Amino acid sequence: MAMASGSVAKAINNYWRSGIIGGLIIIDAVVLSLCVLDSIRFALSGLSYGSAWRVAVEEALEGRSVVLAIAVFAFFLFALPMVMALLFVFRPREHWPGLLGGQPQGLLSAHVFLSFVISLFTAAAVTMEVLSGWTRQQGVWRYSFVSLWLSAVFLGKPAYVAFISPIIRKFVVRASADPRATKLKEVAVEVLTEDNIERRAG
Amino acid sequence: MPVRRLSLAVLLLTFILLASCDAPDWHPQPPSPGDSDARLKIELFPSASGSASKTGADAALKTPEFLAINKYVVVESQPDPDNSEDAVRAAIKILSDPQVLAVVGHSRSGTTRAALPFYAQAGIPVLMPSATSPYALYNFAEHEPWPSVDRLGKEPAYERFPNAFRLPPSDVPDQVDAIRATTKKLARTDNVPLAKIDSIKIKTKVMIICETTRRDGSDVYTKPMCDSLRKKNDSRFSPLIASYREIDLDTGDIYGIVTEVHAVKPSLIILVGYSEFARNLLEELKERQSTGGKMSDYTFIASEACFNPDLAQFGSNIYVTSSIDPAAVRCDTPEAQVLREEVKDKERTKSEPTEESFTFDALLILSGAVKDCEQTLNRECITRYLENNHLVLQGACQKYFIEKGERQNAKYMVYSNACNGRAGSPLQPVWSVEKGGEQVHGDGKWKCSQSN
Numbered sequence: 001m002a003m004a005s006g007s008v009a010k011a012i013n014n015y016w017r018s019g020i021i022g023g024l025i026i027i028d029a030v031v032l033s034l035c036v037l038d039s040i041r042f043a044l045s046g047l048s049y050g051s052a053w054r055v056a057v058e059e060a061l062e063g064r065s066v067v068l069a070i071a072v073f074a075f076f077l078f079a080l081p082m083v084m085a086l087l088f089v090f091r092p093r094e095h096w097p098g099l100l101g102g103q104p105q106g107l108l109s110a111h112v113f114l115s116f117v118i119s120l121f122t123a124a125a126v127t128m129e130v131l132s133g134w135t136r137q138q139g140v141w142r143y144s145f146v147s148l149w150l151s152a153v154f155l156g157k158p159a160y161v162a163f164i165s166p167i168i169r170k171f172v173v174r175a176s177a178d179p180r181a182t183k184l185k186e187v188a189v190e191v192l193t194e195d196n197i198e199r200r201a202g
Numbered sequence: 203m204p205v206r207r208l209s210l211a212v213l214l215l216t217f218i219l220l221a222s223c224d225a226p227d228w229h230p231q232p233p234s235p236g237d238s239d240a241r242l243k244i245e246l247f248p249s250a251s252g253s254a255s256k257t258g259a260d261a262a263l264k265t266p267e268f269l270a271i272n273k274y275v276v277v278e279s280q281p282d283p284d285n286s287e288d289a290v291r292a293a294i295k296i297l298s299d300p301q302v303l304a305v306v307g308h309s310r311s312g313t314t315r316a317a318l319p320f321y322a323q324a325g326i327p328v329l330m331p332s333a334t335s336p337y338a339l340y341n342f343a344e345h346e347p348w349p350s351v352d353r354l355g356k357e358p359a360y361e362r363f364p365n366a367f368r369l370p371p372s373d374v375p376d377q378v379d380a381i382r383a384t385t386k387k388l389a390r391t392d393n394v395p396l397a398k399i400d401s402i403k404i405k406t407k408v409m410i411i412c413e414t415t416r417r418d419g420s421d422v423y424t425k426p427m428c429d430s431l432r433k434k435n436d437s438r439f440s441p442l443i444a445s446y447r448e449i450d451l452d453t454g455d456i457y458g459i460v461t462e463v464h465a466v467k468p469s470l471i472i473l474v475g476y477s478e479f480a481r482n483l484l485e486e487l488k489e490r491q492s493t494g495g496k497m498s499d500y501t502f503i504a505s506e507a508c509f510n511p512d513l514a515q516f517g518s519n520i521y522v523t524s525s526i527d528p529a530a531v532r533c534d535t536p537e538a539q540v541l542r543e544e545v546k547d548k549e550r551t552k553s554e555p556t557e558e559s560f561t562f563d564a565l566l567i568l569s570g571a572v573k574d575c576e577q578t579l580n581r582e583c584i585t586r587y588l589e590n591n592h593l594v595l596q597g598a599c600q601k602y603f604i605e606k607g608e609r610q611n612a613k614y615m616v617y618s619n620a621c622n623g624r625a626g627s628p629l630q631p632v633w634s635v636e637k638g639g640e641q642v643h644g645d646g647k648w649k650c651s652q653s654n
Contacts (some may be wrong), residue, residue, distance in 0.1 A: 044580065052322035059298065092418035126229045131324040133300045134232050134242065135580035136274075141232035141240060143300060144580045 007179035012171075015184045019081030020108055021093065023100040027080065028114035034149045035121035045145055051127075056127035061117060065123035072122045076115035085169075086188050094128045125150040167191045228298065242275050242579060244568060245296055247282040247307025248561065253548070254332065255309065258558030261544035262565035265537050271572040274579055275303060277565065282309050285418045289313035293320035302326055303572070304584055306564045310476075310507075311373075312419010313334030316343075322363045327585045329568065330368040331560035334377060334525065336424045339366050341609050351426050355606065362607050363582075367588050369560045369602060370525035371612040371637075377506060378430045378546060379639025380523040380614035381472060382439045384503050387633070387642055388470060388521070391438040399441055407444035409468035410502075411459060411483070413475025415451040424474045427505060431472065444468055451479065460486045464494035472503045477510035484516040498625065509557065514619035514629050516582070521632075522617045528631055530563070531555045533599035537566060541598055563597030570596060613637060 043049040060066055093101045125147035132145035167188050173202040220264050229390070233240030248255035259277060261569035262268055283289040289308060296302050297320045305321055305328045308314045314333035319341065322330050330338065336508055340354040341361050351374050354360050386392040389406040393398050412428035414421040432446055445466045460483070463471065473480050480502075488497055506512070506524045513520050531538045531554065545555040555562075568584070570591075575583035588595065588604075594601040603611040616633040619625050633642050 047325050055297065055323060058294075059228065064298075130229050131297055133302065133324065133326070133581050135578055137578060140235050141237075143232060144582065161444050197426055 007175070007184050011179065011182070015085050016078065018088070018093070019083070019085030020103060020111065021081075021084055021096070021100065022098075022102045022104065022107065023084060023096075024080060024111045025107065025114065026100065028076070028118065031100065031118050031149065032114065032121070034152070035118065035125070038121075038125055038128070038147045038149050042132075042147075043143055045127075045132065047131055047145070052128045052131055053124055054125045055131065059127060060123055065126045067194060068126060068153070069119040070125045073115050073119035076118060077112060082184075086185070087190065089185050089189055121149065122153060138192070206231070211478070224585065230300065231568075232300075237488065238273075241273070243301050244275055244565070245302055245305045246276045246279050246561070246565075247292075247305070247309060247334065248279060249282055249309035254557040255561040257544055257548045258331075258541065258555070258561035259306075259533075259565060260548070261558065262540040262569070263561045264540050264544070264574070265566060265569070267537070267566055267569035267573070271569050271576075271654050273577070275572055280307075281326065282307060283313050284310070286312055286316035289316040289419075290320065293317035296326065296327050297321065297324045301591075302582060303579070304329065304568055306331060306561060306568070306636070308333065310419055311338045311423040312421070314338045316419065318363045318366055325365055325581045325585065327571075327581055327588060328363075328366045329588075330366060330370075331564045331565040333368065333423075334370050334373045334559070336372045336374045336426050337422050339363060339368060342354040348425075351430065362634045364607075365585055366607050367604050368607055368609055369564055369597075369604075371609045371614070372504075374426045374430050375639075376612065376614055376637065377523055377525070378636070380425050380635040381427070381474075381503055382436060382638040383635045383642050384521050384523060384616050384633070385442065385470060385472065386438050388501060388503070391442065391444055392642075396437055399438060403441050404442075404624065405490065406442060406470060407466060407468040408464050408470045408472060409441040409445040409447070409463065410443060410472045410474065412446070412448045413451065413479045414448045415479075417452055418476075419426075420476060420479070421450075423476070423507060424505070427474050431474070442470075456482050456486045459483065460490055460494070463487065463500075463501065464490070467495060467499075469499070470501050470503060473508060474505045476507045477513065480504055480508040480513055481510070484513060484518065487518075488516055501620075509617065511629055514625065514627075518623055519620040519623075519625045520618060521620070522629060523635075524615050524617055525612060526555070526556045526559065527600075527613065527615055527634070528554055530559045530599050535598055535599040537562075563600075563602070566597055567595045567602070616642075 034171040039049055042052060056065065060069070128145055129143040131152060132143055134141055167184075170191060171182065171184050171187045174187065187198055206320045246259050248259060256279065259279065263272070263277060280292060283292055293316070296305065307328075307330070309332050311333040314330055315338045316333065316524065318328060318338065322341075336354055337348065339362050341363060342349055342359065347404055349357070349360050355362050383392070385408060389402060389408070391402055394402070410431055414424055414425050414428075428448065432443070437545060444467065445457060445462065447462060451455075452486065473483070487494070487500070491497060501519040501521070503521045503523070506522065508523050509524050509526070513522075533540055540557060541555050545552055545558055567588070571584045571587040572579070574587050592604045593601075595604060602609060614635040615631045617629040618632045619627050619629050621627045633644060635642050
């Protein structure tokens with residue numbers, strides 16, 4: 001059993017490592033641009049951006065936004081490389097442009113750092129929305145300031161529940177029964193295409 | 203390899219521990235469109251020392267203006283903190299509540315001053331029904347030496363909080379002018395040739411007692427007035443000052459002040475502080491009457507925060523300067539009628555509304571703002587409404603002219619228990635002092651109603 005779980009860990013580790021590619025940094029940069037855009041929009045709305053950061057830090061010390069920030073950090077650090085590796089199912093890495101598919105040195109550290117910064121921005125975005133208060137427009141209640149990045153994060157929630165979480169669950173269950181025969185690629189394809197359901201139905 | 207596993211385990215454990223600290227009340231989901239109970243909040247801090255502002259608020263909730271908007275907003279009454287630390291705590295709680303649309307409060311200048319920066323961070327509009335210190339409205343570092351009052355709002359470092367609007371006039375210069383005018387009238391230096399002032403000052407000594415307790419923020423309220431009273435030269439007032447005394451109740455005691463009063467023997471005592479302090483001082487003076495002067499030897503001129511009927515019962519003549527204008531509720535509008543009925547119902551000892559009127563008017567003004575902002579219902583719109591309509595913010599009987607957060611069109615009233623030179627009647631308005639302090643008029647409705 002110990003050997004089996006060791007193999008699972010190794011398989012996951014290899015799979016995760018294969019997804020750490022230059023494309024991650026590009027995704028990080030796009031997300032950070034979105035965060036910066038949010039910050040500019042917030043400052044232009046007349047509220048103090050500095051205050052938002054200060055309140056975010058104070059509230060984080062009280063435990064507020066911490067879970068979300070950790071979830072975002074964990075997503076960027078663990079899930080995103082796996083999603084990248086998953087994409088290799090459809091187009092092998094060798095066929096990707098060098099900038100996207102390359103694995104230069106220091107890539108992981110840079111990605112960890114940027115993921116951390118993004119998670120901090122996420123906590124700040126939550127604070128910005130809270131500080132702006134609610135508004136009611138055409139009968140619909142929402143925050144006066146809506147962070148684009150935070151909207152994306154919250155949109156990601158159902159995607160995680162619908163796709164990523166079933167892949168992980170199925171992979172872990174199968175790998176603990178037969179680690180050698182279980183391939184994450186196959187599990188992912190199975191979940192995403194609902195292959196086994198169709199096969200059974202057929 | 204074990205080291206890598208250990209660091210991974212530590213990382214995961216840290217994540218789990220941090221995750222367990224999560225506070226679910228942060229960033230609540232806005233109500234769904236079908237939620238008919240969804241309402242924004244107006245946070246109200248009624249004065250802890252009396253029920254007047256609560257009565258004013260209760261009356262406002264019955265007005266047609268509020269009934270027209272109560273499907274959008276609800277007034278939530280909070281206990282008013284009596285020190286700056288608690289005020290900051292309350293403000294942080296409000297700041298992190300996206301449901302709050304506006305704040306009415308706080309009752310003290312010190313607590314208002316402490317809380318305002320937090321409300322400003324979230325752009326929450328604040329209507330101030332009773333904080334009158336000039337410092338309350340402006341931004342500056344509290345732990346550095348305070349700027350002089352005339353620099354407030356004029357230098358970039360001391361900008362006004364753009365979300366704050368004060369209903370009563372500022373203490374400096376308005377209340378200070380009223381205190382000066384009252385002193386001059388009582389000492390009879392207001393209309394004598396300047397040459398006679400030297401002879402008057404021998405008979406009529408004035409002592410200024412200024413309560414500057416830092417802990418409860420009294421200094422925010424009193425210091426600007428005391429400085430202005432002492433430093434601004436007025437040929438009919440300044441020569442009368444025989445003694446000036448500041449007291450921080452954490453380091454000084456009232457016993458020492460009473461000893462000093464007995465030594466100076468002032469006939470007029472200007473008391474700048476809160477009513478708790480004034481009551482303690484009067485009690486101590488009364489207790490030591492046998493060793494010093496009788497209570498009837500002293501006449502007190504007290505600042506607005508001493509507006510407390512209890513102070514009229516000590517046997518001294520008391521004159522209290524106050525921004526509460528009875529004319530603010532003597533009109534025949536349905537709103538004024540609602541307030542009068544509420545006061546009649548809840549405060550049976552009162553003949554007419556007094557300090558209820560500012561809280562009442564604050565909620566009326568906010569009702570107008572909410573009605574105007576019906577489409578968006580957000581803080582920015584409310585603040586914009588208050589700015590745009592600053593010339594004509596409609597209260598029960600009067601229109602408030604509030605420019606750059608400061609009330610412009612108000613006079614000060616002088617309330618007193620003195621009747622034919624003797625203390626005994628309840629506090630009632632005797633004079634009104636026009637802006638600038640030059641003109642003092644008798645109140646038309648005042649009747650000398652001696653109760654003993």
